[in-house]
Amino acid sequence: MSIDERLANSQFPLPAIREVNLLKHASGISLGLGELKDFPVDDQIFEALATNWKNGGTSYTQNAGLPQLRQAVADLQSKEDGFAYTLEHVVITIGVQNAIYTTIKTLCNLGAKRVLIPQIHFGIYKKIPLEFGMEVVTYPLNDDFSIDLGQLSQLINADDILLLNSPSNPTGRVLTETELVDLASLLNQTLTDGYVISDEIYGRLVYDGIRPRSFSAFFKRTIVVDGISKSAAAAGLRVGWVITSNSVLAKAITSANASIISTPPTANQFAALPVVLGQTQNTIDGYNALLKANRDNVMGVLERLNIPFVKPCGSFYIFPQMQGILGGETKSFCLDTAKRENGVVVIPGVAFGASSYIRISLASLHIEEGMRRFEQMLLSYKRE
Ligand SMILES: Cc1ncc(COP(=O)(O)O)c(C=O)c1O
Missing domain, CATH: 3.40.640.10 (Type I PLP-dependent aspartate aminotransferase-like (Major domain))
Incomplete structure (x- = not known):
């Protein structure tokens, strides 16, 4: 087979994380982020960037x-x-x-x-x-x-x-x-x-x-x-x-x-x-305080819904086991909730080799509304 034929026969599927995030409706809330995108960046980082552009940067x-x-x-x-x-x-x-x-x-x-x-x-x-x-x-x-x-x-x-x-x-x-x-x-x-x-x-x-x-x-x-x-x-x-x-x-x-x-x-x-050099530690402490509050909030919702999870203490994710509600596969639910109007983005566990789980990111300034939508969609999904 030639290089061009091999290329024509190749597929380059998007990772599930990208696939779901790309579907997000304009009115959606993302609990799918893998970064602290909405969180303020420490000014010292901007200052170091600005100073050093013209200083060998x-x-x-x-x-x-x-x-x-x-x-x-x-x-x-x-x-x-x-x-x-x-x-x-x-x-x-x-x-x-x-x-x-x-x-x-x-x-x-x-x-x-x-x-x-x-x-x-x-x-x-x-x-x-x-x-x-x-x-x-x-x-x-x-x-x-x-x-x-x-x-x-x-x-x-x-x-x-x-x-x-x-x-x-x-x-x-x-x-x-x-x-x-x-x-x-x-x-x-x-x-x-x-x-x-x-x-x-x-x-x-x-x-x-x-x-x-x-x-x-x-x-x-x-x-x-x-x-x-x-x-x-x-x-x-x-x-x-x-x-x-x-x-x-x-x-x-x-x-x-x-x-x-x-x-x-x-x-x-x-x-x-x-x-x-540790100069941004105060800012990081602020992130951690917010992540902990978000974690407690999400745990409260999951407990009320009887969804099993392991309490996270670091990074900014929680990974509930959805088998009891969604069965062994969560991707179709995640694709569906991402593209809906007023929907919510969460990541299917298959992206991490565990298809009956869902990853919820705690790195959001809209966690309460995001979880309200998650709950609503889960309940309506169960009825469908
Ligand atoms: C566990 C883990 N390692 C590595 C990376 C990649 O990090 P970077 O953006 O610095 O390449 C990520 C990003 O999501 C991650 O979650």
């Missing part, structure tokens, strides 16, 4: 990124786990998606064959390794979205790549310190040649209980990916990073990413500095 940086930002990331991570990171351990990327992509690509180039991802997961965890021809295996979660360590221990090989995501998209689950210790103890015995990629993009958005330390504090062979997209309400600036205690691995990741992006956008890296 339109030139290239090094392939691994702006040295000041790499150093700030290194200092931040040293506080998490006590390792003396330097800028040699840090690679700045175009958002966390680029960080995950390049890290998996690098490990694949080094011979990694399998990627273990949580049974309920952010979609690209599966898509990226499959694009590299790697095998993807899901590891089971318990009903409370903790990791089933017994089953994981049966699955894992010494040279696997394990993706970890806490706080989680889409479940909102934050793994506790005890759970992280138990996981690390299993991995210390089993994952002797592979790595954990710990996606900590929601790490600063923890609004109930103590924020556990980075997984690198528990397991040495951890590569942390993080960024400013979520906790700075700045997804469009596209700044993320990879940090690993293995500086040779950081070099390999830099080399792989240089072929893809050359360098991350310079002015945007300056804009990320106040976030990484």
Whole structure:
């Protein structure tokens, strides 16, 4: 078959998240957002952008990124786990998606064959390794979205790549310190040649209980990916990073990413500095207070409707189990409610490998009205 024939036979389906969001009626309310779009951005980010446009902001940086930002990331991570990171351990990327992509690509180039991802997961965890021809295996979660360590221990090989995501998209689950210790103890015995990629993009958005330390504090062979997209309400600036205690691995990741992006956008890296330096913490505290109030509001509605859910403590999602009301499949409901006049956008669980669930985003300034519509549509859907 020729290239053109293959192209003609190919399909490029939209991810379910995009598909549903695109259908939104003009009068609809979105509880489908994966960013704090409606939340105010800290002025220091705008100031850093404005100042640095004319101060080198339109030139290239090094392939691994702006040295000041790499150093700030290194200092931040040293506080998490006590390792003396330097800028040699840090690679700045175009958002966390680029960080995950390049890290998996690098490990694949080094011979990694399998990627273990949580049974309920952010979609690209599966898509990226499959694009590299790697095998993807899901590891089971318990009903409370903790990791089933017994089953994981049966699955894992010494040279696997394990993706970890806490706080989680889409479940909102934050793994506790005890759970992280138990996981690390299993991995210390089993994952002797592979790595954990710990996606900590929601790490600063923890609004109930103590924020556990980075997984690198528990397991040495951890590569942390993080960024400013979520906790700075700045997804469009596209700044993320990879940090690993293995500086040779950081070099390999830099080399792989240089072929893809050359360098991350310079002015945007300056804009990320106040976030990484902790100067926007008051603003983040404000986001967390609002997310917690929204979480409590949504939990109240779900409880009244007898819909089972696990209480989220971080990120900005809640992931109720809709089997009892909608059956094993929620996508048709989500498509329908998105396109209706005065409808509401929520995301079908199939986008995360769990088709009987729905993801509701707490990142909305219209949560009460959104949930009122959700309830109304659910009740009318049941009657139809
Ligand atoms: C768990 C998780 N990881 C990574 C990303 C991608 O982040 P970025 O926008 O920084 O590429 C997202 C975005 O939704 C996410 O939810």
